[in-house]
Amino acid sequence: MSLNSAFFLAMYFNGGDKMKISVKIHQKIASLLRDNRIINLWLLVGFVAMNTAPTAANELTLKLKPSQCVAIHQGKTCYVDVELLWQAQDKGEYCLYSSQQTDPLKCWSKSDNGRFEREVLARKNVLFRLRESKTGGVTISKELEMAWIYKRNAKSRSTWRMF
Amino acid sequence: MNTNVRGIISGLLLGAVLLNPVSSYADEAKVDSSDENSRSGGYLKIGYGYKYEETPFHDKKDGGALFLSGRYQFENGIYIEASHGANELSIGNSVGYNFYNTEHWSFDLHGMQAHGSTEMGFGFNNGNSENSDIEILHMDGKYTRMLGLRTTGTYDQATIQFIFAPYSFNDEYDDGIFASAWIGRSWQLKNWELHALVGVTYRSEEINNYYYSTSDEIIAKNEPQLGPYQADGGFDVVTQVGVSYPVSKNVLFESYLRYTDVSDEVSQSPVMRAFSKIDGRAENVTEFGFLFSYVF
Structure with missing residues (x-):
C-alpha cells in the first residue's frame, strides 16, 4: 500500500x-x-x-471476428457467423453474454480461456460481454456492428431502381 | 456506342454532383432520422464487370463493361436519376418531380428517355458491277425524351410501377405515347438478395414509325427488302432475374440475366430485318452480366 x-x-x-x-x-x-x-x-x-493505480490482477482480452455484419438494405436482418475468443490471466468462472438475450450464451468453469462460435441474426449492433461470474467485477465487451449498402429510405430507390 | 459513351460520361458528371451529398450514404454511423416515408436522399453506384449482350440494335457485346446508376432526390421533391450499362434502351438519364406520396405509393412528374438515338446506314450499289460506287444512305433518329406520370407502389418485398408519358420533347414527330408497367419482387436468402422482374413497355405508332419505318429516300431505291413500312404501336416484354451480395459496406456484387422480347412492330420492320442478317445480331435482346460496384 x-x-x-x-x-x-x-x-x-x-x-x-x-x-x-x-x-x-x-x-x-x-x-x-x-x-x-x-x-x-x-x-x-x-x-x-x-x-x-493499474490493476495488475486478472487482465481479460476478448476478440470478435468479424466485427461487422453487412446487409444490402438497412433494416433487413443481417446474418454472420461470429467467433469470440477470450483469455484471462486467472482461472475462474466466466460467462459470455449478448445484448440479444438475458441468459448467458455460454459459461466456463475454472478456465482462463474460451472460444464461442455462433451464427448471429441481427438488425442492430450486438454487444458481447464477458463477465467474471463470481465477483461480477471484471468485464470486457466487444460490439458487432451492423452496416448496410443502402440506407432505410428504400422507397426513394424503388421508385426507379426496379432491381 | 458513341451514345453509350456520352450517356456514361453524362452519368459520371451527374455522379460528381451526387457524390458530395451522398458520400456518407453507406455509413452506418450516420443514420438518417428523417421521416420513413421521405423520398429525399440518394445513392451513386459505379461498377465494373462482365457483360454479354445480344440485341438487334448493335453488335454483340461480350467483355468488360462499365456500369453506373444513381439517384438523388432533393427535399423539394425534384430528383435526378441515371442508369447506364444495363437496359440502355429505355432508361438513361431522367429528371422529375415527386409531388405526392402515400404510405405505399409515390407519384412523380417524370421526364425520361423513351427511346435512345439511332444511327442506321444502308449501302446501295448504284452500278451493275461490284466496283461501282456504293452510296450510303443514313436513317438517323434523335433520342426521344418524354414527360409523363409515374407511380410506384411498394408492398413489403414487391414493387409495382406504372409510367404513362404522352408528351414528347422530340420535335421531329408528333407526340406519341410511351407507357410501361413493371412488377418486381425480391427475396432475402441470408445476406444474398434474389430478385425477379417482369415488365411491359409500350411505344405508340408515332414513335415506332419515326425510328423504324423506311425513309422515303431509301424506298426510292426500289430495293425489295427495304419497302415502305407502317408500324403500329407495340409492346416489349422484359423479364429479369438477378442476385446481389454485399461484399463490404460499400462494395456490392451483382449478377443478372435479362431477356427482352422486342415488339414485332420493331423487329419485323424492313430496316430491322435487314440488320438482323448481320452476324452477331439477334431478333430479341439477351443480356447477362456480373459486376462489382462501389456504392457511395
Whole structure:
C-alpha cells in the first residue's frame, strides 16, 4: 500500500505544469506533519492510489471476428457467423453474454480461456460481454456492428431502381 | 456506342454532383432520422464487370463493361436519376418531380428517355458491277425524351410501377405515347438478395414509325427488302432475374440475366430485318452480366 502511494505521488509531482502546485503541496505536507495530521494525508493518498493505480490482477482480452455484419438494405436482418475468443490471466468462472438475450450464451468453469462460435441474426449492433461470474467485477465487451449498402429510405430507390 | 459513351460520361458528371451529398450514404454511423416515408436522399453506384449482350440494335457485346446508376432526390421533391450499362434502351438519364406520396405509393412528374438515338446506314450499289460506287444512305433518329406520370407502389418485398408519358420533347414527330408497367419482387436468402422482374413497355405508332419505318429516300431505291413500312404501336416484354451480395459496406456484387422480347412492330420492320442478317445480331435482346460496384 505504501509503495503504491509513493509511486502515485511521484507521478503527480512530475507533472510539468503542476510543479508550482507540487511545491505548495510539499509545503502543506510539512505543515501537516507539524500539526500531527500526516496520518490523514496518507490515508487520503492511499485511497486515491487504490482507485487509480493499474490493476495488475486478472487482465481479460476478448476478440470478435468479424466485427461487422453487412446487409444490402438497412433494416433487413443481417446474418454472420461470429467467433469470440477470450483469455484471462486467472482461472475462474466466466460467462459470455449478448445484448440479444438475458441468459448467458455460454459459461466456463475454472478456465482462463474460451472460444464461442455462433451464427448471429441481427438488425442492430450486438454487444458481447464477458463477465467474471463470481465477483461480477471484471468485464470486457466487444460490439458487432451492423452496416448496410443502402440506407432505410428504400422507397426513394424503388421508385426507379426496379432491381 | 458513341451514345453509350456520352450517356456514361453524362452519368459520371451527374455522379460528381451526387457524390458530395451522398458520400456518407453507406455509413452506418450516420443514420438518417428523417421521416420513413421521405423520398429525399440518394445513392451513386459505379461498377465494373462482365457483360454479354445480344440485341438487334448493335453488335454483340461480350467483355468488360462499365456500369453506373444513381439517384438523388432533393427535399423539394425534384430528383435526378441515371442508369447506364444495363437496359440502355429505355432508361438513361431522367429528371422529375415527386409531388405526392402515400404510405405505399409515390407519384412523380417524370421526364425520361423513351427511346435512345439511332444511327442506321444502308449501302446501295448504284452500278451493275461490284466496283461501282456504293452510296450510303443514313436513317438517323434523335433520342426521344418524354414527360409523363409515374407511380410506384411498394408492398413489403414487391414493387409495382406504372409510367404513362404522352408528351414528347422530340420535335421531329408528333407526340406519341410511351407507357410501361413493371412488377418486381425480391427475396432475402441470408445476406444474398434474389430478385425477379417482369415488365411491359409500350411505344405508340408515332414513335415506332419515326425510328423504324423506311425513309422515303431509301424506298426510292426500289430495293425489295427495304419497302415502305407502317408500324403500329407495340409492346416489349422484359423479364429479369438477378442476385446481389454485399461484399463490404460499400462494395456490392451483382449478377443478372435479362431477356427482352422486342415488339414485332420493331423487329419485323424492313430496316430491322435487314440488320438482323448481320452476324452477331439477334431478333430479341439477351443480356447477362456480373459486376462489382462501389456504392457511395
